[in-house]
Amino acid sequence: xxxxxxxxxxxxxxxxxxxxxAQNQVLEAGIILTALxxxxxxxxxxxxxxxxxxxxxxxxxxxxxxxxxxxxxHLHGAIADVQGNVYGGHIMPGCLIRTTAEIAIADLPxxxxxxxxxxxxxxxxxxxxxIP
Numbered sequence: 001x002x003x004x005x006x007x008x009x010x011x012x013x014x015x016x017x018x019x020x021x022a023q024n025q026v027l028e029a030g031i032i033l034t035a036l037x038x039x040x041x042x043x044x045x046x047x048x049x050x051x052x053x054x055x056x057x058x059x060x061x062x063x064x065x066x067x068x069x070x071x072x073x074h075l076h077g078a079i080a081d082v083q084g085n086v087y088g089g090h091i092m093p094g095c096l097i098r099t100t101a102e103i104a105i106a107d108l109p110x111x112x113x114x115x116x117x118x119x120x121x122x123x124x125x126x127x128x129x130x131i132p
Contacts, residue, residue, distance in 0.1 A: 001106050001107065001108060001109070002106070002107040002109065003033065003104060003105065003106050003107070004021075004025070004104070004105045004106075004107065005102070005103070005104050005105075006021060006101075006102070006103045006104075006105070007100060007101070007102055007103075008037070008097045008100065008101040008103070009097060009100065010097055010098060010099060010100075011096060011097060012096070012097045012101075013093060013094065013095065013096060013097075014039070014061075014064075014091060014095040014096070014097060014101060015073075015075065015091050015092065015093050015094075015095060016093060018068055018073060018075070018103070019068075019073060021105070022068050022069055022070045022073065023070050025070075025107070026070055027068065027069050027070050027105075027107060028069055028070065028071075028107075028108075028109075028111065028112040028113065028131065029067070029069055029107070029108040029109075029111035029112055029113040029128070030067065030068045030069060030105050030106060030107050030108065030113075031066070031067055031068075031105070031106050031108065032064050032065055032066050032067075032068070032075065032103065032104070032105060033104040033105060033106050034063070034102075034103070034104045035061065035063060035064035035077075035101060035102065035103040035104070036060075036061055036062065036063065036101070036102055037060075037061040037097060037098075037099070037100045037101030037102055037103075038057070038058060038059065038060055038061060038097070038098040038099045038100065038101075039057050039058070039059040039060075039061055039079060039095055039096060039097060039098050039101075040056075040057045040058065040059075040096045040097070040098040041054055041055065041056050041057055041059070041094065041095070041096050042054070042055045042057070042059055042061075042077070042079045042087070042094075042095050043055075043091075043092040043093060043094030043095050044077065044079070044087060044088070044089035044090060044091065044092060044095075045089050045090040045092050046089045046090075047089065049089075052090075052092040052094065053089075054094060055079065055081070055087060057081070057098060058082060058098055059079045059080065059081055059098070060079060060080045061077065061078075061079055061095075061101055062077075062078040062079060062080055062086065063077065063078045064076070064077045064078075064091060064103070065077075066091070067113050067126060068105070068113075069112070069113040069114065071112075071113065071114040071115065072113075072114065072115045072124070074090075074115075074126065075090065075091040076088065076089065076090060076091065077089070077090075077091045077095070109131070110130060110131050111128055111129065111130060111131060112128070112129040112130075112131055113126060113127070113128060114126075114127050114129075115127065
């Protein structure tokens with residue numbers, strides 16, 4: 001396993017930057033180890049919701065978990081507003097960094113992650129392949 005540490009800066013889009021990182025590293029299978037920071041706004045898709053909800057900040061990025069590869073990603077996150085209310089859901093484009101985001105990613109070199117339609121769920125679901 002190889003690890004990477006990133007620092008995102010003000011104005012960057014969290015999801016876009018993680019996808020760019022995965023593309024640039026030719027990442028086949030990665031997982032988020034830890035992530036924290038702050039956002040000016042968050043865009044989260046809540047469970048079973050058809051569209052994302054935009055939450056205006058300032059916000060604390062408490063955590064992110066998920067899988068990522070150059071073939072796609074699936075990320076969940078937790079954020080808190082200035083009153084300490086916590087929201088969680090799918091990380092969508094539009095999560096904009098306020099001051100920083102510090103992210104550690106592990107590369108799993110003997111695996112490949114990609115997504116394909118699942119006939120039972122109707123969603124693009126994770127497929128894991130071993131790389132010899």
